Amino acid sequence: MARRDPVGPEFYIPLGTAEKVSTSAFYLAAVLSIGVLLIDRSSQPQLYSVVQATFAVSVVAFFISSIVIRTYFAVRAHSNRVADFVSNAFSVPLVASPSEGYYNTTATEPFLRMGASVLENTLFTKSILKRMLRFERGRMCLYVFAWLGAAFNRSTDLEILAVVAQVLFSEELVSRWIRMEWLRSRVERLYDDLYALLQSTTNFESKEFRARVIEGLIRYETSKAQAGLSLSTRLFKKLDADLSRQWSALANQLGIGSSETTEV
Incomplete structure (x- = not known):
């Protein structure tokens, strides 16, 4: 039997993309948090302001992306996977496109x-x-x-x-x-x-x-x-x-x- 898993592309690929965005925002914030401490504010005020502003944006982006992942992307993906799982066990289509050959x-x-x-x-x-x-x-x-x-x-x-x-x-x-x-x-x-x-x-x-x-x-x-x-x-x-x-x-x-x- 050929394997067909519509749940993965529809729900888990967007979840993975969102997690990559969140991780990138985290590491950017981590690097900039150290960079802010290394820049002399009095001698390089413009650079300091840019780094500080970018740091603030990255922190907010990480916070928002983490919340969205937990309350939307992850919940949506896991809920549909469980529904597909139960559909397979009881041969009842609880999702529009049940997987084939996944279990x-x-x-x-x-x-x-x-x-x-x-x-x-x-x-x-x-x-x-x-x-x-x-x-x-x-x-x-x-x-x-x-x-x-x-x-x-x-x-x-x-x-x-x-x-x-x-x-x-x-x-x-x-x-x-x-x-x-x-x-x-x-x-x-x-x-x-x-x-x-x-x-x-x-x-x-x-x-x-x-x-x-x-x-x-x-x-x-x-x-x-x-x-x-x-x-x-x-x-x-x-x-x-x-x-x-x-x-x-x-x-x-x-x-x-x-x-x-x-x-x-």
């Missing part, structure tokens, strides 16, 4: 299909997060060691050191890394729980199984919402073929089958 299972019982799809999501999510964290951990080590080196250097200007600390421990750097580690841990635990549930259950129509599947879906979606992170599209495309093979083997092992898909 890879041949299970027909709705709650079993839902449990299998959540398990597949956790497999992809935890694998992509592990790869994202390679870069994130390296970057954080570099930044923290550089900041500590500057902090222990007596010649470092304290104002510059304070500004760099604000940037380093902002939501875009240290906080983002911590949230990424937290989400990886949550998804890995959920993956293990769902695997054990599907492996040990024989009556997929029991109330207990259905309740645990719904609880797993809620844990997955609330964890993503609380972390407030978007997975790397580049890594998804890079790992998709290998992870699809892993999922196919896992689904066959659990006896829930896997539909044949083509690589994006």
